[in-house]
Amino acid sequence: MSEPYILTPRIARVLPWLVAVAFFMQALDGTILNTALPSMAHSLNEDPLRMQAVVIAYLLTVALLIPASGWIADRFGTRRVFLFAILLFSLGSLFCALSPSLGELVLARVVQGLGGALMMPVGRLVILRVYPRSELVRVLSFVTIPGLLGPLAGPTLGGWLVEYASWHWIFLINLPVGLLGFLFAIRLMPDLRGATRSRFDGPGFLLFGGAMILITIALEGLGELHMPHVRVVLLLVGGLVLLTAYWLRALRIETPLFPPSLFxxxxxxxxxxxxxxxxxxxxxxxxxxxxxxxxxxxxxxxxxxxxxxxxxxxxxxxxxxxxxxxxxxxxxxxxxxxxxxxxxxxxxxxxxxxxxxxxxxxxxxxxxxxxxxxxxxxxxxxxxxxxxxxxxxxxxxxxxxxxxxxxxxxxxxxxxxxxxxxxxxxxxxxxxxxxxxxxxxxxxxxxxxxxxxxxxxxxxxxxxxxxxxxxxxxxxxxxx
Known part of the structure; x- marks a missing residue:
């Protein structure tokens, strides 16, 4: 366990900017892509109406990793995980820009989603742990402003980049921002760990994640993948079985991923x-x-x-x-x-x-x-x-x-x-x-x-x- 962290005035001023930039990268990436989908489809020789996998791959990856982000940060330290998240997000952006086919683009979006799923939760966790409660509302309000600006700027910026440059630039613009974020995070991001080593519900995580993946693939099978209906039904049933197994497990263990008592x-x-x-x-x-x-x-x-x-x-x-x-x-x-x-x-x-x-x-x-x-x-x-x-x-x-x-x-x-x-x-x-x-x-x-x-x-x-x-x-x- 690391020593108690002392927040210096300089880091107190700059740290929210670092987390805010990370939030802006993630929020912008979630909206800048949508306007570019038809141009991407044309470049990759795909039907524009079958490009949803590019969006879903990122969202599903983020959703699946969010429950593990806190445990990962406590286990490996916030600085190391945050730097790794920026690196993954930036590499995923580069792979997206270089992807010659839809399949490779979807895989690159998964890499990007792995970084995005860790970047914001870990950044927010640091804010919660190092600032006094009296400053928390002010700091968190500042950090979330870029999250509102991202959806405002994303579609417009994406449209202009596609029309006057190419769709590849909607991903390439993440690289200089990611490099600056990585350099600043090395100097500014505190290295915090959990006070106690908590136990992660690995089997529950796999059951819940597997259920979500099967259900999403089943819905994708009706759209882009054009699967036979029998296969779609089997995937849906499999997803529901795993979800039921997760719920029954959560009812009998002390520290489930999501306690049923919440409901x-x-x-x-x-x-x-x-x-x-x-x-x-x-x-x-x-x-x-x-x-x-x-x-x-x-x-x-x-x-x-x-x-x-x-x-x-x-x-x-x-x-x-x-x-x-x-x-x-x-x-x-x-x-x-x-x-x-x-x-x-x-x-x-x-x-x-x-x-x-x-x-x-x-x-x-x-x-x-x-x-x-x-x-x-x-x-x-x-x-x-x-x-x-x-x-x-x-x-x-x-x-x-x-x-x-x-x-x-x-x-x-x-x-x-x-x-x-x-x-x-x-x-x-x-x-x-x-x-x-x-x-x-x-x-x-x-x-x-x-x-x-x-x-x-x-x-x-x-x-x-x-x-x-x-x-x-x-x-x-x-x-x-």
Whole structure:
């Protein structure tokens, strides 16, 4: 175990910048890619409607490794793990830029995801451990600002890079930033370890991870991989069996990966399950919308990226209003109504066509961004608000995993629907645009069903605690 860490004034000033830059790299990478997918598909001789594996591979890798990130940092030290994470992320970015085929690009995204899954949780863990509680809110608020700027800059920057350079540069720009981060981390990142050597639930980790991989591959099999339905069913059943085995194991051991007792807190149970199903729709938006604009409507990459600005911009502007709205409406009324509205707006994207005024498209995307942001803030605050101190960390980790997995599953579901509708519409007039419209309608209706979960709240749930936008120790802002 390392000696107690003494935070010097110089490191206290600079350390948040280091973690903030790491967060910005991860947040930017999560959004800059979507606008470039059609150009990447053309370069790799692939169908633009079958590029979701590039997105899902990263999200799934991050989700699977988040539960182990804290244990890894305690075991090997925060400095060593953080440096290794930056190196992996940067190497993964280089491999992505050099990939000559879709398969190699997906493998490179897995390497990138391994780095991303360690970089932010470990950076956030250091912040939590070295700063006094009186400074924590200020430091964490500063660190999360880049996470909001990343989705704002990502689609626009990605569109411009693709149109005026090439898609390879969306990955290559990570290399100089990663090099600077690595050099600064050598000097500034504290080397902290856990006070006690905790035991990691390795079998539980393998069961849970295996279940998520099998379920995701099954959904991918309906879309990009075009697997026979028998194989898809076998994968789904296998994933559900592993998930059941994990749950039964968690009920009988003392230190499971995610304690089942978390679900005895009703607001947590409703919040996590609501997150899972509500994000299936909203998580697909960053993937579906740039494809609709470029493949369905014929926008250039730069115009498609610029068109995404209202979506991210309104998401930021609505943040200060989240607390007053929650105080006024309460969680039950807000989440039921907002979920239905969010689903209706997603379904409304299915009405966008060649004759839709561009201004109306921007207004629609702006409304979608505001409602989506309010939904995330309310869902995630509800999930964590009633947890006790002794299980807050595990609950927060599970929420982070569910968020990443639900976005990946949402992309897989949307891609499967898009592929299916595209086959149905093939040969008809405006077949690709029709497939997009049917997919948005289906995804919107699917999202509206999550309102039934939030309807199980009572009118007083969440009222006893102070409403705030929570910040996770595992993966950044919970609405990212």
């Amino acid at each position: 005895q807190t009703r607001t947590f149970a409703v919040g996590v399950l609501g997150n899972l199903f509500a994000r299936l729709g909203s998580g697909a938006l960053p993937f579906l919308t740039p494809l609709l604009l470029q493949v369905g409507l014929g926008f250039t990459p730069a115009k498609a990226g610029m068109s995404m600005i209202p979506l991210a911009g309104m998401a930021m502007l609505i943040k200060p209003l989240a607390k007053p709205i929650l105080d006024l409406c309460g969680y039950r009324r807000l989440l039921v109504g907002n979920t239905l509205l969010l689903g209706a707006l997603i379904a409304g994207m299915g009405l966008i066509g060649q004759n839709t005024p561009y201004l109306w498209l921007l207004v629609h995307l702006g409304l979608l961004g505001a409602v989506n942001s309010l939904q995330f803030t309310a869902m995630n605050t509800l999930t964590l608000i009633d947890l006790r101190d002794d299980n807050a960390s595990a609950g927060n980790s599970l929420l982070s995993v569910v968020m990443q997995l639900s976005i990946g599953l949402g992309v897989a579901c949307a891609a499967a629907l898009l592929g299916g509708f595209n086959a149905d519409f093939e040969g008809a007039a405006a077949d690709v645009l029709g497939a997009f419209q049917a997919t948005f309608l289906s995804v919107g209706l699917m999202s509206m069903l999550a309102a039934a979960i939030f309807f199980q709240l009572s009118s007083d749930d969440g009222r006893s605690a102070q409403v705030a936008v929570p910040v996770t120790a595992q993966g950044g802002m919970t609405d990212h």
